[in-house]
Amino acid sequence: MGQAIVPLRHPYRAAFLAWLVPGLGHFYQGRTGKGWLYAICILSLYLTGFFLGEGKIVYWRWVNPLNNPEKFCLYYLGQFFVGLPALPALIQGTIHYLAPDQNPLFWGFMAEPPQNVLNGLQPRLSKLVEIGTIYTTVAGLLNILAIYDAFEGPAYLDAESPGDATAIVSALSAGEAVKAGGSA
Amino acid sequence: MTMAPANNYWLVLPLVIAISLVYSASRHESWPRIWIHAVRLCLWILGILIGTTALLLLINTQV
Numbered sequence: 001m002g003q004a005i006v007p008l009r010h011p012y013r014a015a016f017l018a019w020l021v022p023g024l025g026h027f028y029q030g031r032t033g034k035g036w037l038y039a040i041c042i043l044s045l046y047l048t049g050f051f052l053g054e055g056k057i058v059y060w061r062w063v064n065p066l067n068n069p070e071k072f073c074l075y076y077l078g079q080f081f082v083g084l085p086a087l088p089a090l091i092q093g094t095i096h097y098l099a100p101d102q103n104p105l106f107w108g109f110m111a112e113p114p115q116n117v118l119n120g121l122q123p124r125l126s127k128l129v130e131i132g133t134i135y136t137t138v139a140g141l142l143n144i145l146a147i148y149d150a151f152e153g154p155a156y157l158d159a160e161s162p163g164d165a166t167a168i169v170s171a172l173s174a175g176e177a178v179k180a181g182g183s184a
Numbered sequence: 185m186t187m188a189p190a191n192n193y194w195l196v197l198p199l200v201i202a203i204s205l206v207y208s209a210s211r212h213e214s215w216p217r218i219w220i221h222a223v224r225l226c227l228w229i230l231g232i233l234i235g236t237t238a239l240l241l242l243i244n245t246q247v
Contacts, residue, residue: 037209037218041202048198127192138199145210154213 008153015151020083022143025150038146042139046082049135052128056121058086058136059112060093078137081144086110086136200229 008014009029018025023039026032050058058079065072079086092104092111104111121129201222208221 031213033215034209034213037205041206045199045202131192131195135195135199138203142203142206145206149210154209155211156217 008150011151015147018147018150019081019143021085022082022139022146025147029150034149038143038149042082042143042146043085045135045142046079046085046139049132049137049139050085051132052125052135053132054121054125055110056113056117057129057133058089058110060089061112062093062097075133075137078140081140081147082136083143086140196233200226200233204229 007029014025014029016025017028018038021039022042023035023037026035026038058076060073060076060080061071063071065074076086076089080090088106088110092109095102095105096112125132204222204226205218208218208225211221212218
């Protein structure tokens, strides 16, 4: 099977786009197949988790994790890497930190829920809150792999014959940002 | 939304499938290799999860 060489167009820009919307960096690089795979897997995982938690499990608050570890939103560190879908939480958290008296934007979408709402989630939804949190966090962590793939290319060159391997090695040694690729 | 507790276990399946597909896609560029790696990884993860669950259930019934 012949191996096409896929140029990794503007790795930094592609990595940023891959963070912004899962799969977008790969669409930008012309790797549409992988772009669809990342977008469908990561976004569906994130959205499923988000709705399992009734939209109340992705939020951020600015606190010092050393002084106040119980209030620190550890899961958001993973969710953040889903990009745009998790970004409103960071904006709401920042607005609340800078202007605590101001009402949250967009009717409180992804703003930190009041404590009584958070306390009410667990008895009502039971394990679904935890499962939703895991889904959204894992989606973000998986997007780190996608971002790295957009930036650096796949881990293996997938050369299937010595001729392919020689072509790849000579292309890499020529200083081109290339990787071996298939039909993607 | 209410779900029977036993149904929650099925929610591990989409998680494992998504992890397998994304991980294998980050390893390879050719689609046949991505699919093969994803299926193998999926079976490995499910096998380990089922094995661990069976072991824990066995220990629990003996205690």
